[in-house]
Amino acid sequence: MAANSSSLNGTHVKTIAILAGDGIGPEVTAQARRVLEALNLDLAFEEAVVGGAAFFAAGHPLPPETLDVARRADAILFGAVGDPRCDALERALRPEQAILGLRAALGLFANLRPATLFPGLENASALRPEVARQIDMVILRELNGDVYFGEKGFRTAANGTREGFDIMSYNEAEVRRIATVGFEMAKRRKGTLHSIDKANVLETSQLWRDVVTAMSADYPEVTLTHMYVDNAAMQLVRNPGQFDVMVTGNLFGDILSDQASMCAGSIGMLPSASLRAWSGDNGLYEPIHGSAPDIAGQGKANPCATILSAAMLLRHSLDDEAAAKRVEAAVSAALIGGARTPDLGGTMTTSEMGDAVLAALM
Ligand code: NAD
Numbered sequence: 001m002a003a004n005s006s007s008l009n010g011t012h013v014k015t016i017a018i019l020a021g022d023g024i025g026p027e028v029t030a031q032a033r034r035v036l037e038a039l040n041l042d043l044a045f046e047e048a049v050v051g052g053a054a055f056f057a058a059g060h061p062l063p064p065e066t067l068d069v070a071r072r073a074d075a076i077l078f079g080a081v082g083d084p085r086c087d088a089l090e091r092a093l094r095p096e097q098a099i100l101g102l103r104a105a106l107g108l109f110a111n112l113r114p115a116t117l118f119p120g121l122e123n124a125s126a127l128r129p130e131v132a133r134q135i136d137m138v139i140l141r142e143l144n145g146d147v148y149f150g151e152k153g154f155r156t157a158a159n160g161t162r163e164g165f166d167i168m169s170y171n172e173a174e175v176r177r178i179a180t181v182g183f184e185m186a187k188r189r190k191g192t193l194h195s196i197d198k199a200n201v202l203e204t205s206q207l208w209r210d211v212v213t214a215m216s217a218d219y220p221e222v223t224l225t226h227m228y229v230d231n232a233a234m235q236l237v238r239n240p241g242q243f244d245v246m247v248t249g250n251l252f253g254d255i256l257s258d259q260a261s262m263c264a265g266s267i268g269m270l271p272s273a274s275l276r277a278w279s280g281d282n283g284l285y286e287p288i289h290g291s292a293p294d295i296a297g298q299g300k301a302n303p304c305a306t307i308l309s310a311a312m313l314l315r316h317s318l319d320d321e322a323a324a325k326r327v328e329a330a331v332s333a334a335l336i337g338g339a340r341t342p343d344l345g346g347t348m349t350t351s352e353m354g355d356a357v358l359a360a361l362m
Contacts (some may be wrong), residue, residue, distance in 0.1 A: 004325045005087050005184050009313070011182040012042060012043070013042045013043065013044050014041070014043055014074040014075070014113055014316050015044045015045075015046055015072065015073045015074050016045050016075055016076070016077055017046050017076045017321060018033060018046070019047075019048055019049075019050040019069075019078045019098075020050075020077065020079040020080065021053060021079040021080050021081040021082075021095070021098075021291060021293050022052040022053055022080060022081050022082055022291040022293060023080060023081065023290070023296035024079070024289075024292045024296050024301035024350075025051070025078075025079025025081065025291055026082040027072055027297075027299070027301050027350045028079055028080075028234075028287060028302075028303040028305070028306040028350065029077055029078075029079040029357075030303075030351075030354075031303035031306065031350060031351065031354030032303065032306040032307045032310040033045060033077070033310075034139070034354055034358060035307050035310060035357055035358060036177040036310050036314075036332070038361055038362075039054050039314075039361075041318075048063060048065060048069040048252050049066060049068050050078070050081060050102075050275055051080075051081025051082065051096075051098050052081065052085065052086045052095040052218050052290070054095075054098065054289040055083075055086060055089070060093065060262060061081065061098040061101070063094060063129070065099075065107055065316040068107065070102060070105075070282075070284075071106070071282070073282065074281065074282070074318065075221045075282065075283050075284075075285065076285065076315035076317065077286075077306070077309065078099070078102075078285065078309075079244055079286070079287075079291075079362070080097065080286070080288035080289060080290045080291040081095040081096055081098050081290075081325065082095050082290045092230070093272065095291075097254045099101035099115050102284060103144070103274060103292050103294075104144060106276055106284065107143075107175075107276040108274035108276050108282075108284055109177060109275075109276060109277040110136055110141075110143065110181045110273075110274065110276070110314075111140070111257075111272060111274050112140055112185075112272060112309075112312070113139045113140075113141065113143040113257040113261065113270065113271075113272045114139075114270075115138075115139065115260040115263065115270065116136045116137075116273065117132050117133060117134075117136070117264050117265060118262075118265070118331070119186045119332065119336055119337050121265045121266070121335065121344065122212060124265035124269075125263055125264060125265050126263055127240075131238075132240075132263060134239070134241030134345055135241070135260070135264050136265055137240065137244055137248045137260065138189070138243075138244070138246070139256055139260055140168075140181060140182050140185065140245060140246070140253070141248060141249075141252075141253025141254065141256075141257055142174065142178040142249050142253065143250060144250075145174045145249070145250060146168060146170070146204075146250035146251050146330070147166045147167070147168075148166075150166055150167030151166075151167045152165060152166040152167065153165060156164050168202065168204045168251070169204055170204050170207060170249060171207075172210055172211050175211040175212065177206050178213045178247060179195070179215050179217060179247055180215070181213065181247070181257075181275065181277075182195070182220050182245055183219040186219070186222045186244065186245045187221055187222055189208065189244050190244040191222055192245065193221065193223070193224050193225070193244075193245050193246075194225050194226075194243055194244075194245070194246045194247070195209065195225070195246075195247050195248070196227055196228075196229050196248035196249075196253075197229065197248070197252070198228055199226070199228070204249075205237075205249075207227060208249065212224065213234060214228075214303075225302050226268060229248070229252045232246070232248075233255070233256060233259060236260060236263065237259075240260075240263060242332060253283060255355040259310065263289060265344075266344055267288065267343070268287075268289060268301065268302025268303075268343045268344070269305055269308070270288045270289070270290070270305050271285065271286075271306070271309035271312050272285070272286055272287070272288050272309035273285050273301070273309070273313070281287070282317070282318065283317040285307075285310065285313040285317075286311050287306045287309055288305065291344075300342050300343075300350065301340075302331060302344065302350070302353060303341075303350050303354055304357070307354075308327070308328065311324040311325075311327035311328050311331075314327065327357075327361070330357050330360040331357055331360075333360035334356040334359070334360045339352075339356035339357075341353050
């Protein structure tokens, strides 16, 4: 139990921070909150402004009060940030800085992106239906290290040519930390873990591979396979059914998770979690999409990605697998029953889609 849970009449009330953000963020988080409330768990909700909404209300995309709410909570349900009215602001004040600030302040280093094709959505995938049907995996991406955070800059070589450089590195502790999440997740799923690297040419990857291999002795129930990232990208579209949990570094995970998401259908269907430990305390859960200003305020947004993010919150931060499965089954049943927002080829509004999921939950 997180230290921030409060006790009321002997029951432990878990606090969920809702940071709805901008554009369609408030529309989709409202539906996810309805679903969480319908589960009749001991949950308390605390809302706070973030992103462009926070900039206009408080002068900063991540005001200290919002960070306090996030820190106090057992888990954070995040909508999306991004507002075209903020495009001309200096970078530090842009809405998107809020999510980077939250990840850094809360030490969220493990990004989980499940990619699952729900029955009935085969034609939304970029893959052939019989291949798309195999997709049910989680890509686990390290968020705080790798080439994105190494020394970087521009320099001029002896012959006067300008060059850019970005240093790639991982240390053993960083690899162990993310690989632990990967092994633990694999243990709870199908017992297989693919570790993705480029150890044939990169020393960073060789160290990654050595550490993961050594750790596998502690997880005899998990079958570990190493795969080079170029092969993994190819296998992901050729035979995605072979993957269940993939663990990889920041750069490779960035690319592979976007590839996997489009294999699984609409952007409106894909949830994510960012964790700072396997236990999931203080985890942040959000749809992979942004604030979609083109459809904001029109009731066209698909809330399923956020509802499925709430299911991940139940699983990883509240340790309530049964409730998580109930929510996922309700989304699946609603889709099988024909519920479709415009991104899925239907006409339902955001709240009608929420109604359909709630009806399937009862
Ligand atoms: P986007 O994900 O917001 O939208 C891309 C396209 O997908 C749009 O056509 C949009 O209408 C559609 N779409 C997105 N979510 C949908 C949903 N739930 N249902 C139906 N259709 C949906 O990406 P973008 O347009 O590149 O970015 C818009 C803003 O969001 C930008 O300011 C960007 O920086 C921000 N952004 C924020 C996050 C985040 O908060 N984590 C992530 C990505 C982008």
